[in-house]
Amino acid sequence: MKKIYLDAGHGGKDSGAVGNGLLEKNLVLKLQQYMISFLNTNYTGFTLQTTRTTDTFLSLSERASKANAWGADVFMSIHVNAGGGTGYEDYIYNGSVSSATVNYRNRVHEQVIPVLAAYNHTNRGKKAANFAVLRLTNMPAVLTEIAFIDTTKDANLLKNEAFLQAMANAYARGIAVYLNLPVRQSTVYTIQAGDTLYKIARMYSVTVQQIQAANPGIDPSALQIGQQIRIPS
Numbered sequence: 001m002k003k004i005y006l007d008a009g010h011g012g013k014d015s016g017a018v019g020n021g022l023l024e025k026n027l028v029l030k031l032q033q034y035m036i037s038f039l040n041t042n043y044t045g046f047t048l049q050t051t052r053t054t055d056t057f058l059s060l061s062e063r064a065s066k067a068n069a070w071g072a073d074v075f076m077s078i079h080v081n082a083g084g085g086t087g088y089e090d091y092i093y094n095g096s097v098s099s100a101t102v103n104y105r106n107r108v109h110e111q112v113i114p115v116l117a118a119y120n121h122t123n124r125g126k127k128a129a130n131f132a133v134l135r136l137t138n139m140p141a142v143l144t145e146i147a148f149i150d151t152t153k154d155a156n157l158l159k160n161e162a163f164l165q166a167m168a169n170a171y172a173r174g175i176a177v178y179l180n181l182p183v184r185q186s187t188v189y190t191i192q193a194g195d196t197l198y199k200i201a202r203m204y205s206v207t208v209q210q211i212q213a214a215n216p217g218i219d220p221s222a223l224q225i226g227q228q229i230r231i232p233s
């Protein structure tokens with residue numbers, strides 16, 4: 001089992017970056033939740049821990065300590081930028097880092113590139129900095145800065161759930177590729193007249209909840225004939 005540690009930045013008394021009616025501390029929780037859903041839906045062979053899933057504050061050293069104590073295999077700190085720029089960038093520690101760290105960052109970065117292109121969002125590149133969570137963690141660690149909260153163009157992307165989800169999925173795919181996680185096997189089922197999720201669940205000996213988890217956004221009351229859904233195995 002590979003251990004994935006997700007560190008949603010800021011929280012509680014620390015809002016992080018603020019602008020255009022948005023708070024960084026809330027956006028990073030959303031990104032993290034999209035990442036968790038994507039990982040659970042598409043991969044096996046991992047366990048996951050987080051700094052926080054609610055609006056609480058932990059210090060930078062507490063975040064790193066938590067990941068170190070757990071023995072995480074990989075660490076991602078999720079942030080939103082500020083300062084008037086535009087675009088995406090990611091960071092590794094600017095001191096000596098392992099080749100695994102470089103490899104991990106490259107896997108994340110290459111997954112993000114097509115999303116940036118699709119949303120015409122600038123790629124500010126692969127960067128290095130002396131950030132505490134990168135310096136204090138013992139495992140390969142990357143810090144992502146999705147966009148600038150105080151730039152109107154970027155803020156509009158941050159208000160677009162499809163963009164947030166696409167970026168989160170890219171982060172998650174980068175982690176999965178780096179860790180070489182097994183892809184979750186599933187069967188594709190085509191909805192027939194009269195089907196309900198309950199009936200399909202019975203047919204495949206899975207639960208309705210498992211089907212819903214494998215098909216994010218599915219509306220059980222609005223299944224359409226011919227619609228294809230995934231049945232987790």
Ligand SMILES: [Zn+2]
Pocket residue numbers: 009010016017024078079080
């Ligand atoms: Zn931040």
